Amino acid sequence: xxxxxxKLNTPLYNALxxxxxxxxxxxxxxxxxxxxxxxxxxxxxxTGTGKTFAYMLPILRELKYSxxxxxxxLVLVPTRELVVQVVDEIEKLTxxxxxxxLGVYGGVNINTQxxxxxxxxxxxxxxxxxxxxxxxxxxLQLKSIQKLVIDEVxxxxxxxxxxxxxxxxxxxxxxxxxxxxxxxxxxDVDELITGFFKKPERVTIAVSGTPLxxxxxxxxxxxxxxxxxxxxxHLLQNEExxxxxLIFVAFKKMADTLFEKLDENFKEELCVIHSNKTQNYRLxxxxxxxxxxxxxxxxxxxxxxxxxxxxxxHVINFDTPHYPENYMHRIGRTGRAERKGQSLLFSxxxxxxxxKSIESLMQMEIPYVEFPDSVEIxxxxxxxxxxxxxxxxxxxxxxxxxxxxxxxxxxxDKNKKENQxxxxxxxxxxxxxxxxxxxxxxxNKRNKRK
Numbered sequence: 001x002x003x004x005x006x007k008l009n010t011p012l013y014n015a016l017x018x019x020x021x022x023x024x025x026x027x028x029x030x031x032x033x034x035x036x037x038x039x040x041x042x043x044x045x046x047t048g049t050g051k052t053f054a055y056m057l058p059i060l061r062e063l064k065y066s067x068x069x070x071x072x073x074l075v076l077v078p079t080r081e082l083v084v085q086v087v088d089e090i091e092k093l094t095x096x097x098x099x100x101x102l103g104v105y106g107g108v109n110i111n112t113q114x115x116x117x118x119x120x121x122x123x124x125x126x127x128x129x130x131x132x133x134x135x136x137x138x139x140l141q142l143k144s145i146q147k148l149v150i151d152e153v154x155x156x157x158x159x160x161x162x163x164x165x166x167x168x169x170x171x172x173x174x175x176x177x178x179x180x181x182x183x184x185x186x187x188d189v190d191e192l193i194t195g196f197f198k199k200p201e202r203v204t205i206a207v208s209g210t211p212l213x214x215x216x217x218x219x220x221x222x223x224x225x226x227x228x229x230x231x232x233x234h235l236l237q238n239e240e241x242x243x244x245x246l247i248f249v250a251f252k253k254m255a256d257t258l259f260e261k262l263d264e265n266f267k268e269e270l271c272v273i274h275s276n277k278t279q280n281y282r283l284x285x286x287x288x289x290x291x292x293x294x295x296x297x298x299x300x301x302x303x304x305x306x307x308x309x310x311x312x313x314h315v316i317n318f319d320t321p322h323y324p325e326n327y328m329h330r331i332g333r334t335g336r337a338e339r340k341g342q343s344l345l346f347s348x349x350x351x352x353x354x355x356k357s358i359e360s361l362m363q364m365e366i367p368y369v370e371f372p373d374s375v376e377i378x379x380x381x382x383x384x385x386x387x388x389x390x391x392x393x394x395x396x397x398x399x400x401x402x403x404x405x406x407x408x409x410x411x412x413d414k415n416k417k418e419n420q421x422x423x424x425x426x427x428x429x430x431x432x433x434x435x436x437x438x439x440x441x442x443x444n445k446r447n448k449r450k
Contacts, residue, residue: 001029008061011096019092025050025338031203032058035179040200042193043181046212047332048308049205051181052089055149060093069120070144071102076128076168078156078302080105080279081286085308086125086151099123106130107279114139128156128164135171145172149179154325155302157188169196183332184325211328211362215335219345219355219366224385226378228318228346229261234375235316235344236266236296244289246309247298247316248330252276255298258318262296272298301326307333315343320351324361 002023003016016022024032027045034041036058045051059073066072077083087103094101100121104113106129113130117140124131124140134140150156156165178197182189193200211217222228236242249255252274259272271285271294289297290309301321312334321327327345335341345366347355359365371377 006032006057008057012057012060012093015093015095015097018095025054027051027203027205028054028057030205031055034201034203035059035177036062037201038177040178040197041180041203042197042200043179043203043205044185045181045183045203045205047183047329048212048334048336051151052086052308053093055151055179055181056090056093059147059149060090060097060099063099063122065098066122067120068144069118070141071121071124072144073123073147073149074131074142074145074172075123075125075149075151076131076156076165077125077151078127078161080107080127081273081282081307082152083125083127084283089308090123090125101125104130104134105279106133110134128161128168132164132167135168142168142172145176147177147179148172149181151181152183153180153192154182154184154186154189155329157186157192162188162192165192184328186325211331211364212335212341214338215331215341215343217331217343217345217366218369219347220369220371222346222348222371223377224348224380225382226380227375229258230375230378231346231372232262232316232318233265234372236262239295241313243295243313244292244309244311245296245314245316246289246312246333247296247318248321249298249300249318250321252300254319255300259298262298266296269295270298271296274300275302301330308336309333310336311339312336312341315341317343317345320345320347320354321358322354324354324358327358328361 003013003021006024006029008016027043027049031041031043031054035055041055043051043054045054063073075086077086083103083105087101090099090101101123102113102116102121103125104117105127110130110133113134114137117124117134126134131140135142150165156162178200180189180193180197180200220231222231232247236245247258249258255272255274259270262270271288273282273285277285285294285297286307286309288294315331315334317327317330321330331341331343334343345355355366
């Protein structure tokens with residue numbers, strides 16, 4: 001099948017010709033007619049198979065010219081980087097179409113975005129948080145939304161956006177087309193579909209969790225963090241083979257620590273992204289890696305989800321993800337657009353159970369590679385890798401039964417008074433023999449004489 005079989009319009013064909021695309025990927029071919037029909041759609045396909053074009057081509061074919069201010073198409077994505085990327089892809093397709101596209105996300109001045117929204121647009125691409133902020137401020141009107149696209153929905157739910165998604169659903173028109181694309185199908189995703197989609201048509205190119213066949217996978221058993229660093233330096237010295245390397249770590253602190261260790265050897269070739277970096281820094285790092293100015297990019301799972309970077313030669317999993325779906329998203333950064341790619345997985349003894357979960361999801365084993373003899377096995381350990389020392393006979397450390405209880409002391413007598421509530425005034429009156437009537441000042445004197 002070629003794109004000519006999809007019956008697109010001339011401006012779209014011209015844009016595809018400029019990009020050098022002639023044949024659609026399987027997900028683009030299978031999803032086109034379903035999305036164009038107007039029915040709710042759930043698309044499952046491996047990452048790197050062109051899901052953005054799969055939903056945007058049929059939407060753009062049906063999107064008529066309009067000068068109205070309010071957007072008609074809403075695309076929700078989990079990260080700022082994905083907003084920039086999706087807007088870029090849409091702008092490539094709308095090169096010969098008069099379509100207004102805007103991307104909005106948090107971390108930047110909202111007033112600038114409010115001004116851009118007020119100028120009018122057709123398609124808005126947004127992260128859930130910033131979209132809701134704009135909608136609540138009444139600058140952005142969502143009453144004209146005809147099509148809602150949720151891209152990388154599993155990631156969005158992992159990041160805790162469920163509540164914000166539900167709030168957005170509440171302010172969208174009930175009569176709309178819902179389109180959802182994901183690389184993995186989880187229970188949370190299935191629950192969302194059941195609650196808000198109307199008899200969705202499912203387009204499944206591969207079973208959820210199936211890796212791309214053009215990605216070669218291998219794994220190493222490594223003693224500890226510093227040994228992983230030594231192995232990584234050893235591999236990265238081969239610049240010809242490891243010419244564009246994306247290294248994944250689970251946490252921001254780990255990303256910074258690894259950056260410091262590699263910076264000693266690969267100064268100008270290295271960059272890093274995670275959510276503590278400024279937006280400009282993150283976008284600059286991605287662009288430098290994409291253009292080839294930097295050969296090595298260190299990233300956390302959240303930051304690199306869905307990023308489309310061409311010709312990544314290797315994805316290196318510096319740690320083994322706790323959730324197997326994260327591993328699928330990681331390795332999908334290489335082998336994109338049917339190119340060959342390689343994935344390497346570093347695992348300590350404590351991470352072996354995670355490997356079993358990954359292999360169970362993929363229904364295949366990751367080939368094991370012997371640790372190179374030339375790489376030094378470090379004896380240094382991170383704080384979290386050191387064994388916990390239990391001091392059994394340390395007299396300074398109290399046992400639980402010897403631990404002091406809560407602070408307690410007897411109240412002074414004056415503080416032991418009982419709160420008498422509403423009847424207190426009567427007891428005071430009886431004690432001090434107050435007159436029964438305000439006018440009888442001699443009442444107490446008369447009672448004394450008696």
